Amino acid sequence: MSPASTTTLERLRGVAGGASVSTDSAQLEAFRVDGMQPAAVVRPATAEGVAEVVRFAAAEKLGVVPVGGRTKLGIGMPPTRYDLALDMTGLNRVIAYDPNDLTLSVEVGLRLAELTPMLAEHKQFLPLAVPFTRQTTIGGTIATGVDSPLRQFYGTARDYVLGIEFVTGAGVLTKSGGRVVKNVAGYDLHKLMIGALGTLGVITRVNFKTFPLPPASCGFVAAFPNFEAALEMRKRVLESPLQPLTLEVLSPALAQIFHCQAPTTLGEALGPVGTWLSTSEWTLTAGFGGREPVLERYATELTRLAAESCATNTAVLDDTDRPLLWGRLRECFPMLLETSPLATIFKIGALSSQLGRVLNTLRLTLERHSLPLVTLVRGAGLTYVALLPTKPGPEGLQQLADAVTPVFEVGAGLAEHVTIPWCPTELKRRINVWGPPRRDHSLLVKMKQTFDPQNILNPGRYVGGL
């Protein structure tokens, strides 16, 4: 912030209405983004309050970072300007929940963990089995577009967000979509907001379609001597009439981490995984739900498909064991980040037919850099790969930096896109976590200029430097 910041903050206090404005140093410290600290933390209580703060920031050209549960602030590039942390946790009301219509409207500061029991009372849920479950807010989940194992069956937020209310970078409170499950009136601006990292607008409210909880669920794991066999099983499942809720492939190195660690971000203590999760082989895991005859059918068919794909071992996980694995899959990223301050996680979007080549090339590349292949193939063929440097400090950073470019290249050759959702700030000085500009860059720029003409919302953090 400029030297005039004290007076600017005084004026902010004047316009921010009910919003609290804090300059307490511990507070500021808690809102650091890539090592940068804001000049103030503003916590409005209403959407109109958010609009007022953003209008002020636009007039003063202050960089604003909308913040929820502070669990995913590491996603994206460092902001080019960071004056105000816009703490959204004051907007935490359930606006409407109509369980009989399976629709829900909530403010963004509401924590997912608070919402879940309310929905469960009506045997419903949101298929957002996202990481940092205990802390994460609705707003952070939607703005970062973070995915979940359940995407295999339920899709992503794009498929079940019905409407969004947001404040544009000019400070205008606006909305698109609606609260009903089907609606084509006007442009779906809410689609633009999902995963936009708050660079187009500050989301203040989200309308969802909710889903009935399956009457019962089970898990399935199968071990394979190599990834080719695990991918073969994955392919067979996808070509079968089965519709598992989750379908993921884990490398042995990831299974080892699951054996050694329990997530600290889940909000409940998880016991150790059993011997059914192999640490020396590749694992395919599937979740499925339904009534007894359906569950039996899944168990039988998955076991058969595993055998046909040369599985060395299979297990059906009941309600005792299943949560041990699902909790870890859900919290996979925070667990990986805890293993090393240098942990770097890639997200590779490739077609299913390319997965074998992607994994093989990754294996060879990481071997060359003496790094283990810690990977998770998620629904829709998205592959997450973690680089966990074995050396500490600057040496580790160098090891990381050396491996990053080759991994990007693997993606450039075989995949549709590669990004780095999580990595240490130091690495961001050397590379762009979003990869090279894409062919639709000019349209992205147009959208940014349309919604945030002063470039104050999360400036510089998003794709293509937006």
Next chain:
Amino acid sequence: MERQVIRELEKLLGKQAVLSAPEDLLMYEYDGSVEVARPDCVVFPRTTEHVVGIVRLANQHNVPLVGRGAGTGLSGGALARKGGICIVFSRMNRILSIDLENQRAVVQPGVVNLDLTRAVEHAGLYFAPDPSSQRACTIGGNVAENAGGPHTLAYGVTVNHITGLELVMPSGEVVRIGSSCVEAPGYDLTGLLVGSEGTLALITEITVKLTRLPEAVKTLLAIYETVDDATETVAEITACGITPSACEMLDGKTLRAVEAYVHAGFPLDCAAVLLIEVEGLREAVEGQAEDIADVCRRHRAREVRVARDAAERELLWKGRKNAFGALGRLAPSNYVQDGVIPRTKLPETLRRIDEIGRAHGFDIGNVFHAGDGNLHPIILFDARDKQQFERAVETATEIITLCLDMGGAITGEHGVGMEKDALMQLMFTEADLDAMRSVRDAFNPAGLLNPGKIFPFGKGCGEMRIRPLPVSASDASA
């Protein structure tokens, strides 16, 4: 439009690909709605380069452009409201690639919806969006309108099945957005473009997801003595968390017209039927069908039939999908509405729609996607009677306003087009509309692409809703 433009278009596309004689333009002044607007000429490009050439010419001569598929739209989206060039994509109808393993296809916009399914069903796949016009409508049109259909209840509307697009921008620039994989980095432009009603860019290539055909399908026909019993059934199915793949309602009026036309075996003496389908694993389908039949009986269904085989199921669906056409037997004109309401409000809303119809002296048929609360009240009237036409439009406005009062939306799948532009103000604030307008202006700064759609002109609501009657040839020459 200047003769010069036609000559240049003929030079670009060949004479056979340009229509400009008034008699040739006649069929392009209509779509499936009650709206009418005539283009100055109609062109049939075969390639993206052709489209680019047309767009450049339109820019040079400052002529409006509107894309069109099969013209089955129900909101005037593909009509040339301000005249100009109508680009008909029917000759860009090639399936460019099919990738069975990855469950993707790349198609040109003129591919007919059902033709794509026919091309991949041998491999156990299909294209899930299934608007009732799927034998004729094009995937380009489906994308422009974000079309729905009966089975979108379980599988989602068009946007849920599109991963990437090739666009010709109003400037003539060609841009690819999205990818074949999901979640390309950057804003979800594909999600924005689908359903933008041809106002942001012309779409020349579409990458779609293909869905696996279910192992088992069960189709139930529940027959009711009152409409209330049927709508209460739907509300309870929803509330119980049962998820059929389709849940359609046809009222008695519609049924009788449909039965006379398709002989699907619909009962002639009932007040309403629900056509409910469940799909998936055999075991799951069995359980769901039983649950649904239970709910139906609890709400006094007179009978719950289960289609015995594929032939019977197809016949029932033929009845449903031809219902709008069959209503032509009851009145010279019909005006299909497309409102959405929360499922909990179905019984009350249907009762109120009936009252609105009575107050205006119209019969209103109801055949709609009950499972997702997407109503299609059909006003039966005679468009040749100017007063009736105007009253039909008033009735429609009242119905849609009722849907909004119930917490709903003005259109579930047919689009805003030039039919509901004025109603947008009832659903959105001026700030909301300004945000949308600014997106349109970013893509389509000169406003040449599909002008006069989606956004109200800023006139009073009542004024805008009165449309000109279809003009006869003699009127036009006068």
